[in-house]
Structures are given as C-alpha cells and as structure tokens.
Amino acid sequence: MVLPIALFLLLLSLGFQIEAQLQVGFYNDKCAGVETIVRQEVHKAFVQDYGIAPGLIRMHFHDCVVRGCDFSIGIDSTPNNLAEKDGPPNGISLRGFEVIDNAKAMIESKCERVVSCADILAFAARDSAFFTGGMFWDVPAGRRDGRVSLAAETIDIPAPFNNLDELTRAFNKKGLTQREMVALSGAHTIGISHCTSFSNRLYNFSSTNSQDPTLDADYAAQLKQKCPRGPGGSIDPNLVVPMNKSPALLEPSYFGDVLTHRGLFTSDQALTTSTQTTEQARSYASNVLAWQADFALAMIKMSQIEVLTGAAGEIRSNCRRINP
C-alpha cells in the first residue's frame, strides 16, 4: 500500500481544544527551530535503524501513562531508586533514549533549560509517525519535566495478557476512551516484540489448551519457529519477532491481522471480542485515512495526559537526571 508522503491533518491546528495550557508553537519565541532539531535527530537515527521510530512512539505512550507526559520514563535509576525505565514492562524493551539525549544536547547548546525533555519526546513520537507512516500533526507544547520516577508505578501500563475490559479500564483511567484505545493500538503495526511477551499463547495458555485457540494455527506455527522453547521449556529472553509483515510501515494492516486472528498479543486479539471494537477494526482495515485521522487525534490527546505546566516540575538540563 502506498501512503501519501505527508498527510497534513490541519484539523489539529484548526480549533482542536487544547487542554492544560499547552500550545502549538510554544517555543517559537523562546527557542526557535526546536522542532526542526528534533526532527533531524530522529531522522538521523531512523535511517540507521527504523526501529527507533516504534521505540519512540512506545516510549511516549509509556511515559504518558505513568505520572503523565513528564519524561519520568527517561530518568535513570540510582542506587536509591529503581526508576520507571527499569520497571517490568520497560526493562529490556524500550529503545530510543539516545535520540532524546542527542536532541536535548543540541537544543541545550542553543537555549539552556528552555525546552523540556517531555516536549522533545512528544515531538519525536510525532516525527516517528511521519517517517514510518507519512502522518503529521501539530504538537501542542509547554510540558514540564517531572522530578519523580518509580518503577513500581509502571503497574499502570496495560499488559499484553489483558482482556478488553481491562484494557478499556486502563485507558479510561487516563482519560482515553475505548475508541481511542482501539485507534492507538494500530501502533502495533510497527516494531518488534520479545517472544516472552506472548509465548504463553504458544505453549502454556490454559489448563485445557496449551495454545491459544483464538490464535490462527499457521501463524502460531510460524511464531513457534521463531520463538522455540529451550531447555526446561524456557524462552530465550532476547528473541524477538516483527509485530507484523511490514514492521517499518505505520499503516492499518494491524487491524486486518486482528480480524484474521493474527494479533500478536491477547490484548491485540481482544479488540475482536466486542461487536463495537470489531466494527471499528473493520472500518480502519479498509479505510487508511479514517484510521490516520483517529490515530493522530488520539496521539495528541494521549500526549496531554496529566501534563505539568506553568511553574510545576522543571526543565531538566540532562534528560536522564532531575536537576540538582
């Protein structure tokens, strides 16, 4: 499928209600050119490894779900504190921190302590959707960086074994609707997953079925080849598989996958467990533009979850550490 190079979703700058005092063009008079710097850094990394794009989109989601979009996800652990990035769902699987570091270093050399790491990530996630899917939206900015990051709080991040009710509740808790959750799940058309994130569906699903009966049998066989069990039935924690057939292209083929029982996670397959969400998946599978518009709007909403603004939080000098 050929996607337009750039789909400019002008509706976003045309009257989209911006919550929490964020503003499109927030840095225009404070540190001009910031968004260009971020875009260049994302592009530089993306041409080396397309996986940076899915990495940054997922990082933004995980950041926003825990304490809002405050780049608490970027703070490094210390001997006294296990930080979010080392919490269970993040641990070995988040990637792209160095892109934020590089953009931050360039920006700091131009304007010291003006641009938040949280905004840099929001711009970088948007740019990642541009490079993988030709989508563009204006990012309302003015987020401030948080000063707290706790691995224990990653409990709020939805899990791949969640069912539809659990997923809906997790998103509702953050102010996102089930409809927005379905649209956002389309991000699972890019990137990779570790085998350990779904191997229960292949080998030890339930007491009656070792394999998840809702998983297409051919697809399950392919996954088993890529994720074989080692001695004692263990799975090599480093093994990964692509999310789908075109893991570098952000387009709605994910919805076709779930409709044909080829969703990778229980949480993906869960979208076909209600009439409403199945219908939504069906409409996205056959209408790229409808999905792109809903995805972009949902990303903008997600990127404003519980943001710190005004005098709250701080502007970190180094995205990995709170200011002394």
Ligand code: HEM
């Ligand atoms: C609906 C609830 C969700 C669950 C349960 C979930 C779970 C997961 C899991 C388990 C992985 C694989 C991690 C690994 O083993 O390496 C993953 C990857 C990914 N997720 Fe989600 N996710 C959800 C929603 C989202 C949302 C809302 C977004 C973004 C808007 C997103 C973006 C991604 C991306 C891009 C990847 C690939 C990352 C990479 O290649 O580095 N996910 N997700």
